[in-house]
Amino acid sequence: MRLLFGSCFTLLLAAAIGLGATWMTITRGIAFGSLSIGAWTAWPKSGSVDIDPYTRATIARTGELPIGVGDGVAFYARTDDSGHNFDGRCTFTVSGMTPAARYWTLTLYNLDGGLVANALDRHGFTSEEIVRDAEGRFVITVAPQARPGNWLPTGGIERYVLAWRLYDTPIGVATRTTKEGPMPAIARKACS
Amino acid sequence: MIRVLLWVLGAVLLGGIVHLATVLVLPRAASQDAYSRLVPLTKVNAVVPLPSPTAEASIMPFMDPAFTAAVCRYDLSSGVIKLNVPLSQAYTSVTFYTRNSVAYYAIDDRAAGRRAIELDLMTPEQHAQVPEEEDVTAADRLIIESPTTTGLIVLRALAPEPGLMPMARRALANAQCRLGPVQ
Numbered sequence: 625m626r627l628l629f630g631s632c633f634t635l636l637l638a639a640a641i642g643l644g645a646t647w648m649t650i651t652r653g654i655a656f657g658s659l660s661i662g663a664w665t666a667w668p669k670s671g672s673v674d675i676d677p678y679t680r681a682t683i684a685r686t687g688e689l690p691i692g693v694g695d696g697v698a699f700y701a702r703t704d705d706s707g708h709n710f711d712g713r714c715t716f717t718v719s720g721m722t723p724a725a726r727y728w729t730l731t732l733y734n735l736d737g738g739l740v741a742n743a744l745d746r747h748g749f750t751s752e753e754i755v756r757d758a759e760g761r762f763v764i765t766v767a768p769q770a771r772p773g774n775w776l777p778t779g780g781i782e783r784y785v786l787a788w789r790l791y792d793t794p795i796g797v798a799t800r801t802t803k804e805g806p807m808p809a810i811a812r813k814a815c816s
Numbered sequence: 817m818i819r820v821l822l823w824v825l826g827a828v829l830l831g832g833i834v835h836l837a838t839v840l841v842l843p844r845a846a847s848q849d850a851y852s853r854l855v856p857l858t859k860v861n862a863v864v865p866l867p868s869p870t871a872e873a874s875i876m877p878f879m880d881p882a883f884t885a886a887v888c889r890y891d892l893s894s895g896v897i898k899l900n901v902p903l904s905q906a907y908t909s910v911t912f913y914t915r916n917s918v919a920y921y922a923i924d925d926r927a928a929g930r931r932a933i934e935l936d937l938m939t940p941e942q943h944a945q946v947p948e949e950e951d952v953t954a955a956d957r958l959i960i961e962s963p964t965t966t967g968l969i970v971l972r973a974l975a976p977e978p979g980l981m982p983m984a985r986r987a988l989a990n991a992q993c994r995l996g997p998v999q
Contacts, residue, residue, distance in 0.1 A: 630823045637827035642834025649839070671911075671919045673963075681839045683917050684846035687853050687876050689970060692911035692922025698878075726926070727907050727974055729882045737877025739869055747871075747881045752906075752976035779871075789880055791907055791974070792924050 650682050661807040663707075664699035664788060668796045671695070686737065696725070696791035702783075704810040710786070712740075712778035714815040715767040718786070720808040721760070725793035727751050730764065732776055733785045740784065742777035748787075749774060764808075786810075843916045850876055850917050851889075851968060858889040861897065863971065863991045868981075882976075884984045888969040888993035890937065892962060895995040897937035899969060904987035907974040908933065914964040921960050928958075935960055937969070942998050969993060 656676045657669040670679045670690040683690060691698050703709050704716055722728055731748035734740055739747045749764060755774055756762045765771040768780045778784060788807065843849070853875055858864040865886045869879040879885070890897050901910055903925045910933050911922040923933060935958045938946075943961050971991055973984035 630819070634823045634827040634830065637824065638830030638834055641828060641831025643838065645831065645835040646838040646842070649835075650842070671922065673918060673920050675918055677839050680916065680918065681842040684843040684849045687848050687850050688878055689850045689876055689911075689913060689917055689968070690919055692909075692919035694922030694927065695909040695911050695924055695972070727976065729880055729974075731880060731882070733878060737879075738874050739871045739881060741871035750882045750974070750976050787878060787880075791909070792926060 646681075649678055650685055661699070663701040663703050663705050663810050664807045665701070666697050666699040666795075668693060668697050671697070688737065691789065693796055696789055696793060697796050699788040699790075699807060701786045701788070701810060704812045706812070708812045710766075710784050711815065712781040712784055713768055715765060715771075715813040716810060717763055717765055717813055718776075718808045718810050719761065719763040721806050722751070722788075722808060723790060723793060723795045723806060725751075725790035725795070727791045729787075729789045729791075730776070731787045731789070732766065732778065733787060734781055735783055735785060737785075740777075740779040740781055742779040744775075744777055746775075746777060748776065850913070851915055851966075854887055854889060854968065858887050860889055860891050861993060861995045863888045863988070863993045865985065865988060880972075883972045883974050884981060884988060885973075886971045886988045886991060888971070888991075889966070890962075890969060890993070891966050892937070892939050892942065893965050896942055896998055897969070897993060898996045899933070899935045899937060899991075899993050901933040901971050901991040902987055903928075903931055903933065904973040904984050906976045906980065906984065908987065909972050910935070911970045911972070912937070912960060912962065913968040913970065914962070915966045916964075917968075918963075920963055923958075934958070936996075937962055938998070939965060945998055 659666045669675055671692045728751045729748055754762050764774040764776055766776045766778060768778050863886050869881050909924040911919050913919050937960050940961050971988050973987050975981040975984040
């Protein structure tokens with residue numbers, strides 16, 4: 625009797641632990657081999673055959689197709705440089721320099737990876753469209769209301785993700801230091 | 817007490833096995849992965865343009881709205897794929913994915929050179945059948961080996977500004993993905 629009860633208890637607990645751990649790792653996006661520069665994180669290996677099993681399971685669930693390593697690399701940010709979560713009701717600035725790449729794009733997504741509706745129908749910038757100063761630096765203002773210069777509308781949603789994609793770039797699996805890839809700084813300015 | 821702890825320890829070990837097994841099985845069992853989403857929208861061994869992502873609808877999450885994309889869903893069981901992608905003015909890339917969304921090869925316009933990306937896609941078995949002289953004379957044609965019989969070729973062309981989107985679409989509209997003889 626005790627044996628029966630014990631094995632049932634063990635099996636149920638094992639199922640709960642196993643499935644719970646799988647669910648946690650896959651929804652939270654745990655992946656190995658990440659490359660973090662400031663608030664930006666990339667998983668260059670996810671676009672190659674060296675992809676780890678956790679990332680494989682995650683993309684199978686989300687339905688995403690990762691950028692191939694011969695194509696480019698995608699950096700994602702959910703917070704500013706001091707760790708404040710992005711909030712679509714606040715103003716954030718993304719400024720500075722970018723690593724060497726033939727082209728780059730910056731896109732704002734909701735947490736599910738969808739684009740956010742806004743009056744301008746603007747969802748991001750490419751390296752060709754951006755307005756720069758004489759030294760080649762730029763400031764992108766991510767804010768709910770219209771701003772002069774490079775304005776990226778948030779549509780007022782609460783949480784969002786910024787994706788910085790570099791195409792035809794030496795940044796990738798072999799990149800180790802931030803010196804090789806200076807990513808733009810992100811700062812929170814004001815909250816309305 | 818000891819007995820209960822042993823049962824719990826057993827549960828933790830077994831739970832670890834369940835966890836690893838589900839993580840490994842999930843990519844094969846997923847019904848909403850990229851390939852499954854693209855099946856109703858695409859044809860086998862033909863290039864089909866994908867609608868650009870909008871705020872209302874996006875086929876896959878995290879699609880880059882600055883790009884226009886087209887997909888060739890391939891099946892190598894009855895031949896090899898001959899791919900020809902004319903280059904757009906800005907940036908064009910081709911990425912190969914297995915049936916389970918693993919990007920096993922990607923090439924951009926600069927690496928391809930000239931005016932088009934030209935590739936032959938085949939399984940390792942089909943590659944072994946290609947006569948060796950053939951391999952040499954066709955040295956300017958790149959041969960890619962697909963780890964799976966089916967998969968996706970995703971063609972992407974950048975529109976550096978929204979006004980150039982029609983140009984990028986036109987470039988991909990002329991792309992060809994067709995079945996050829998093994999040899």
